[in-house]
Amino acid sequence: MDSQAIWISLRTALCSIAITFFLGLFAGHLVARARNEKLKLFWDGLLTLPMVLPPTVAGFFLLYLFGVKRPIGKFLLEFLGVRIVFTWYATVLAAVVISFPLMYRSARAAFEQVDVNLIYAARTLGMSEWAIFWKITMPLALPGVMSGGILSFARGIGEFGATAMIAGNIIGVTRTLPLAVYSAVAGGHMEDAYRYVLILAGIAFLAIIGMNAVLIKRRR
């Protein structure tokens, strides 16, 4: 059994949720508070796209953007000396892109269900927008935001398609648990596959339990 896969998967999921959480929160707040309905539709479509696209297609786009001969990839390599494709960074990038829409949509819905009159009242009482966000909006949206975070964490750990496209399946570098399952089955090592599957299923189950706990707390 490749125990490195567990470690790589956890590292990837933790790094990607740290990035996705704040990106999704930020985007969700912007779109929830936007006033222009047409712009709102456009951004919502664009930000949700990675969730609707087949992960391999999303991975293809990423490869297209971050490949070493492509503008972004070339820039990163030449000026920062960072190579993305087929390195560990690529597993994080793929997990972030694929799990982002879940976080963004949960955050957006959570922010939208905060009564706008509370925000208005806070403004007329002289509270700064910063204080309003941290003292009013965030605490009231927290259960929805947290459950979004858990969902995207689970999605990030299970990411396969885009990871395979942009990060490859390099043992000890980019082989995450889902890729390890695939490789184990492809190589006929069913005993290993059972173990990987058990770990993944356990994590997924815990995530659902955690999310429900957060949502039940909100109802009280």
Added chain:
Amino acid sequence: MAIKVDIKKKHKGFCLRVSFESSNGMLGILGASGSGKSMTLKCIAGLENPDGGHISIDGRVLFDSDKKINLRPQERAVGYMFQNYALFPHMNVYRNLRCAIKPDKKESINSRIDSLLREFSLMGMSKRLPSQLSGGQQQRVALARLFASNPKCLLLDEPFSALDSHLRERFQVEMKERLGDFGADVIMVTHDRDEAYKMCESLLVLEEGRPVAFGATKDIFSKPETVAAARITGCKNIVPIVKLNSHKVKVPDWGMELELKQEVSEKHTHIGIRAHDFHGVSQSGLNTVSVNNGEIMEGPFEWNVLFETTQETGGESKVYLWWKIAKTGDALQMPQYLCVNPEDVQLLKE
């Protein structure tokens, strides 16, 4: 002390266009739902932007489209009380008040909150969440929170609509006392004419985003000049007229002629008669109309009778006449004729 408002705003299919200037005291904005009253308040508070115009309080400009001035709500010092009070549900009373107080060296925040709690009879409530308070207590917290932010003027959006009706009158009295001490301008939005009459010295009547009456509350109720103002102040009988001479008109809908105290001009198109200004008589005479087959509705303290009248022109739509009479204990005696005094007939413009 004066609030000057002159704004226009396109909103959901109609154009809001209001302009008024309030002097000291409580100004009421009376109108049906969707007449633009709340939108007017939101524009004053800076929660919505008008398409154009000017808003100032005591000469301090809050909004001016020509001079490109548009203060943020935080800078306007305008207190806004929402229909459901908009108390922060996750904060206790203390923290709700705390949010509205700007740090001030002279007075510590705690002593300021203590004095507010005392002033609004909320002692011992500071640890409670809004959901653990009664409707009246919630309203007092909302009001205390407004005062905590030191506003220059107060805007109240249907302040009593969230209260049970038996509590409403008591809180109206209480609120009137508290606001009397406040001294600055207060604008209150309501759709309830009794509330407007009781609470407000002057009144702006809105209909579909346009002012249809503006002036002292008592004048608007006793002498509404327009059909819209008469309707909103609760005048039940509003019918078109034909001028006969300077003090006499014909009412085709009721098939009668009426003598009035007011002088009739060409501008007058309708008359209004309040339902309780009719009285029953047994003989035909001056300003009488023959009635029969009244539909009776019994109220707790009065009888309401709805008569269908015979239209002289033979029009197809039915016309009615409302009569209201206080209960005297006996059963209602249905009269053959109803009579109205010439001074109780209000001339109205369209």
